[in-house]
Amino acid sequence: MNQYAISTPEGSRDRLFGATRLFRQNERRIRNLLEARGYEEIITPSLEYYDVFVQAGSSIGQEKMYKLTDRNGRLLVLRPDNTTPIARVVTTKLDDEALPLRLYYVQKVHRASSFHRGHSTEVMQAGAELLGAKGMMADLDILTAAFEALAAVKGETxxxxxxxxxxxxxxxxxxxxxxxxxxxxxxxxxxxxxxxxxxxxxxxxxxxxxxxxxxxxxxxxxxxxxxxxxxxxxxxxxxxxxxxxxxxxxxxxxxxxxxxxxxxxxxxxxxxxxxxxxxxxxxGGAGAPVLVGGRYDSLCGKFGRDIPATGFAIDIDALSDSVVLKQEQTAEELVFCGAGYLKLALDYIHVSGKLAELAPCDTLEQAMEIAKRKGYRTLVTFDKNGIQKTEVQA
Structure with missing residues (x-):
């Protein structure tokens, strides 16, 4: 079999089950923190014109960008950086918005490398940008948001x-x-x-x-x-x-x-x-940074509008790899019913106050086998006799 048909490109990976739960948990906590601090989400295209980064004088070399062309032959890149496209949006589409602007994003960047050494070429970032404010208090605003984002994720070191x-x-x-x-x-x-x-x-x-x-x-x-x-x-x-x-x-x-x-x-x-x-x-003890940031007052001016700015970006992939969070509770009850009792079963799942899942099977025996195999504590059954709860014996 062709090895490229069953593997991921160098620098990318599949994230499975528990790792995905931790990844999403980190993402949610950072997102909630930034929204509580008044930052509004912005989404930019995965594909940008190469000229956007040339105009910005990007410090990311073209050899690190994934490039392709559109149907007219114009050069495109997979977004290698999140801040530059946001500067493009702010200077071209948000002229009427009152400053300062508080924007945040949760989206991927893609950077190629000839020497991976374990580096990812596809990275999910969460970041915040404070545009239109300068001075000590603006810097303290973005710094404390960075502190609180890391504290929200782990709350330790x-x-x-x-x-x-x-x-x-x-x-x-x-x-x-x-x-x-x-x-x-x-x-x-x-x-x-x-x-x-x-x-x-x-x-x-x-x-x-x-x-x-x-x-x-x-x-x-x-x-x-x-x-x-x-x-x-x-x-x-x-x-x-x-x-x-x-x-x-x-x-x-x-x-x-x-x-x-x-x-x-x-x-x-x-x-x-x-x-x-x-x-x-x-x-914790991670040797590589999970967050980078600072003041970049000259970037927006390269798109025609001088706006002071400061911000940071968190590498959620690196963050998730460097910490071990308490797992969010998984479902403890499996709910089994026949087709005629589906509404009762769904109503129970919605209002029981417990984490419960519907059994995707047609017989009670199959439901009990799934409950044992997957580690549910209780099998809840709806039938003509009403509701019964059975403790699952491992």
Whole structure:
């Protein structure tokens, strides 16, 4: 048999039974939390024109996009990102809506990769976007929504790592290096490649930014991290960002989330996309982030309307893999009836107050066999003698 007829494409998978229940439970809890915070759902097409992401200057390389053409030969992509299409909608179709806008989504993104290493190419994301608001309170709005979304899912150990795009941008711009060198430095900081970073920075050791850039992979922890970077540089843009982070953390701590926040000034992933604070979220002992977010004030302007924005996206697949939730209760009663008693049986299922299911069989013996095999506690029977309940013996 052809192996491709019985397997899933690389990077995708089937999610079965218990795993699906946990997945949907996570999705519902995040959805309920965001709606309670005033966010309204938006759905964008799975297929977008490739030009949408070119216009946005997407940091997702075209080689990571699944591409196809429409009947007129125009290039399409399977949606590789949720925020860019939302920016397209807001700037082209929501001109009359009063700002700020609170939008959320629960939909898939698709990203191809030549080196999967266990990475998914199809990911269900839940995310929130706050558009048309800037400043400390707007950032706190989206940050606390992210905190509460993770808390709603597990309510145990999670952490948010917080950084600021202006710190790296100000330091690297002072070196006046070419794009290739800048990307090399950024990559070494992101990957915490201390030795390689030191080597590439060696020609700039007489520059004021040298010590701070070299230290960035190690600037991880509590408030002392902000003190350290302020000691290493007197760059005014860096110091403003440090002061902003300090005020942000003070407010977060006052709101009761202080134990869940750490500083990571080596957070430089997709640095061109973000314009202010950036953050990543982790659950339990997971090594990979389940949440990414930050401020991206320049994106909507690329579609013709300058709107400040901030948001986050949760990888529900990664989240579901990293936590073990209490299973929602499964049905405990199996209800058997003949065709003439169907209404009575359905009325019982609807009003009994217990989780009950209709037996999909024609004889009492078949119903009892199903009840034993599937682990129901009670077999409820409707017939000419009324209703009978029988405890199921395993």
């Amino acid at each position: 999670f952490r948010i790592e917080l950084g600021h795009a202006a710190i790296y941008k100000a330091l690297i711009s002072s070196l006046d290096v070419d794009a290739e060198t800048e990307e090399t430095i950024r990559s070494h900081i992101e990957n915490k490649s201390y030795a390689a970073l030191g080597d590439v920075l060696e020609p700039f050791k007489d520059r004021e930014a040298y010590q701070a850039l070299k230290a960035m992979p190690t600037l991880f922890g509590g408030g002392e991290v902000l003190e350290e970077v302020a000691r290493l540089t007197d760059n005014s843009e860096v110091l403003r960002a440090v002061e902003y982070l300090r005020d942000l953390i003070d407010a977060i701590t006052t709101a009761g989330f202080g134990e869940n926040v750490m500083i990571d000034l080596g957070l430089v992933q997709e640095i061109d996309y973000y314009t202010g604070m950036m953050f990543r979220g982790y659950m």
